[in-house]
Amino acid sequence: DIQMTQSPSTLSASVGDRVTITCRASQSISSWLAWYQQKPGKAPKLLIYKASSLESGVPSRFSGSGSGTEFTLTISSLQPDDFATYYCQHYNSYLFTFGPGTKVDIK
Amino acid sequence: QVQLQQWGAGLLKPSETLSLTCAVYGGSFSGYYWSWVRQPPGKGLEWIAEINHSGSTNYNPSLKSRVTIAVDTSKKQFFLRLTSETAADTAVYYCARGRLVDNVFDIWGQGTTVTVSS
Numbered sequence: 001d002i003q004m005t006q007s008p009s010t011l012s013a014s015v016g017d018r019v020t021i022t023c024r025a026s027q028s029i030s031s032w033l034a035w036y037q038q039k040p041g042k043a044p045k046l047l048i049y050k051a052s053s054l055e056s057g058v059p060s061r062f063s064g065s066g067s068g069t070e071f072t073l074t075i076s077s078l079q080p081d082d083f084a085t086y087y088c089q090h091y092n093s094y095l096f097t098f099g100p101g102t103k104v105d106i107k
Numbered sequence: 108q109v110q111l112q113q114w115g116a117g118l119l120k121p122s123e124t125l126s127l128t129c130a131v132y133g134g135s136f137s138g139y140y141w142s143w144v145r146q147p148p149g150k151g152l153e154w155i156a157e158i159n160h161s162g163s164t165n166y167n168p169s170l171k172s173r174v175t176i177a178v179d180t181s182k183k184q185f186f187l188r189l190t191s192e193t194a195a196d197t198a199v200y201y202c203a204r205g206r207l208v209d210n211v212f213d214i215w216g217q218g219t220t221v222t223v224s225s
Contacts, residue, residue, distance in 0.1 A: 034211040036152075043201050043215035044152065050209050087152055091210035094165040096142070096154035 004099040012107040019075040021102045023088035028068045034089045035073045109134035111216035125189040129202030136183045140205035143187045145198040192223045
């Protein structure tokens with residue numbers, strides 16, 4: 001099975017900061033990676049699919065990049081609504097796998 | 108606008124069976140896979156199983172022996188059964204719509220908190 005890791009596990013940042021979260025796969029997954037945002041008590045929300053495609057309705061300050069085994073989610077200018085936990089997700093051989101999550105909190 | 112609404116028992120005793128229902132309102136039921144995902148308290152997301160409108164299923168191998176997913180296309184509903192519950196199954200359970208083209212979950216239910224305790 002393909003394992004997903006994320007770094008850092010927690011990130012402290014201020015409003016306006018540029019924030020980058022990394023997701024790594026244990027083997028190449030081409031561009032089949034998605035990113036989700038989850039706020040406490042809420043369901044996850046899809047932000048990015050196919051590594052770099054922005055889901056409809058998601059603000060353009062969110063962007064994704066990468067291919068193969070290393071991927072990044074970037075928030076260009078952190079907004080108060082962005083403090084949340086972010087998960088990457090991959091699908092391979094009939095198995096969906098999520099990364100362990102990165103919590104973005106207020107510095 | 109497509110919405111998923113889910114319901115089911117929230118408190119179970121060890122060894123009991125979890126049963127959850129997810130109803131799809133608006134949009135097409137075919138053309139997607141329909142999944143269950145869970146999240147233990149303070150932990151990450153774990154995919155459980157998926158099904159399509161014709162009943163084709165896939166299961167997480169780690170749970171496969173205890174999980175059944177089913178569908179009622181006429182009602183646009185799908186279901187989860189998880190047997191032999193233990194405290195380790197305590198989690199928020201979500202239903203979600205899976206897109207076939209890129210295998211992501213684009214619409215989610217509101218979540219059901221399930222607690223397993225004697």
